[in-house]
Amino acid sequence: MVNELFVYIRGQKYCFSIEDILEGHCEKIREWVREYPSERIIINRPKKAFEAILDFHLTGILHMPISTCPEEFKEELDFWEISHEKLERCCLNRLASYYREKALLKDYKNSGTCMPEKYASYPKSSPRKVFLKVWNVLNYHDDCLVAKIYFFVSTCFILLSIFGVAISTLPQFRVKEAPPETVPTISTPDYCKLLYERVTSSKSLATDLNDSSIHRDGSDFISSIFPESVHKKIPSLQQTIDQGTKVFFYIEIATTIFFTAEQAMRILTCPGLLSYTCGLMNIVEILLLMASYCRFILHFLEIQYNGNAWSFLLYVQMFRVLRIVRVMRHVLAFKVLNYSIKVGKKDLCIIIMYIFIGLMIFSNLVFFFELSDDFRSIPDAWWWTLITMTTVGYGDIIPKTIAGKVLGCVCAVSGVIMLSLVIPIFVNTFLFLYQFAELESVTIPAPKKPCELKRKATPDDTEVTYTSE
Known part of the structure; x- marks a missing residue:
């Protein structure tokens, strides 16, 4: 062998x-x-x-x-x-x-969560073909000139709607209420009337005590979230006309007409009406349109928003900024970022857990290290800990004792370590997916001149040679 x-x-x-x-x-x-x-x-x-x-x-x-x-x-x-x-x-x-x-x-x-709904099969009838083309243009599926023009126009109207409300909140465009005029009057007090009012008020005080306390607690809760009435910040349609800023009124009309026509076209051409109307962004768009039409109705009926229930329509205006998400979700980088956040849910939970642990430890320690005038409660210390760990540092609450300053240094360093260890995970995932997503838009050139393959076949030779004529 x-x-x-x-x-x-x-x-x-x-x-x-x-x-x-x-x-x-x-x-x-x-x-x-x-x-x-x-x-x-x-x-x-x-x-x-x-x-x-x-x-x-x-x-x-x-x-x-x-x-x-x-x-x-x-x-x-x-x-x-x-x-x-x-x-x-x-x-x-x-x-x-x-x-x-x-x-x-x-x-x-x-994953199709960040993409609009598509037709299950290519329609054969002519009306459905037209609906398919319109739907693709409305959702920026096609790369044609019409889709690009519509994307530009839609973005302009969205920005016009957002900046129209934003600019109207400038101090020079706000409503300035004049102080009430007081007219001095001289009158003789009616003692019988005062005695009657005192007796009746004492009888009704016991029955109205609970209701008044509940109403006061509810109003205090609302005022803690919105300390100033919204009608003092955002002018109504009539106030924009009275103050000589009719441009905001015309912007409201133009944007409402555009978004109404766009929403009607989407509902008419969508592949599935039920699934479309149940979408979060579509529900927000419908609510915004309903609020805009209610504002026009109140304008023509000459109803004011002076702290009544109709002021809710002005609060809805803040949700106009969500319209920009509808445009951005069709941008490649935004879609990749959205999916990267979904994939990194586990890492996000780690960040939240890390911040929670640091929040509990540092806030309790700094509360006992500092004076009560600086840190009035442990929830106030939560705010300081969160701002310090995320390296924001507003400076509204600062430690003054030596132990508090040392603790603040440790808190800030721990926050830097947390961000430096976890954020690169999201960055690497985003870059990897973004490079892959960009491959679809890359055009690789074809060979300019084809090559002829010639093989010299011999019993002992398997060499392959390429020649170009």
Whole structure:
């Protein structure tokens, strides 16, 4: 029996001792040598990957070549019936990262949460074809000139709607209420009337005490959220006309007409009416339109917003900023960012847990280290801890004792460490998905001149040459 074995791998010749091969770690290679005893074995497998398999068979140490694709190397491991767990840690992490990214890309391709609803099949009737084209333009699916023009016009109207309300809140456009005029009067007090009012008020005081306390508590809660009445901040339609700023009134009319026509076209051409109307952004858009029409009705009926229930319509105006989300969700970078946040929910929970632990520890310590005049309660210390850990530092509450300042330094450093460790995870996920998403927009040029393949076939020669005429 010969002691040497020649192995040919893609034209590369290797010489081994048969005893070393039979004592190797790969069971399948040992079976091949036993079943086919010969001095020459030709293996048509990927060269780099099989060299790593051969090294593992001889040494028992398995590494993945850097120039080898992890997918190709995993197929090679499966072919030779070698478990991936036998890989060394340095290469096992690389293989695990590859499959983690592969699963992430697969989920990103299959995710349709940030995209509008599409038609299930291409419509055959002519009206449905027109609806499909209109729907694609309204949702920026097509890359045609009409879709680009509509995207520009829609963005302009959204910005006009948002900045129209924003500019109307400038001090020079607000309503300035004149102080009430007091007219001095001289009158003789009616003692009988005062006595009667005192008796009746004392009788009704016990019955109205609970109701008044509940009303006072409710109004105090609302005033704690909105300390100033909204009708003093945002002028009504009639006030914009009276103050000579009719441009805001015309902006309201133009934007309402545009968004009404757009919403009507979306409802008319949407693939599924029920699923469309149940969308969060569509519900917000419908509420905004209803609030705008109610404002016009109140304007023509000459009803004012002086602290009554109709002031709710002015509060709805703050939700106009959500319209910009409807445009931004069709931007590639925003879609990738949205999905990156969804994927990083586990990391977000880690950040929240870390902040919560720091909030409890630092707030309790700084409350007992500082004076009560500076930190009036532990919830006030929560605010200081959160602002310090996130490295914002408003400066409205500051520690003054030595122990409090040292604690503040530790709190700030811990916040920097938290941000530096967790934020790169989101950045890496975003960059990886964004590079993949941009591949669809990259055009790879075709070869300028085709090459003719000529092969010189001989019994011992398998050389392949390329010539270009």
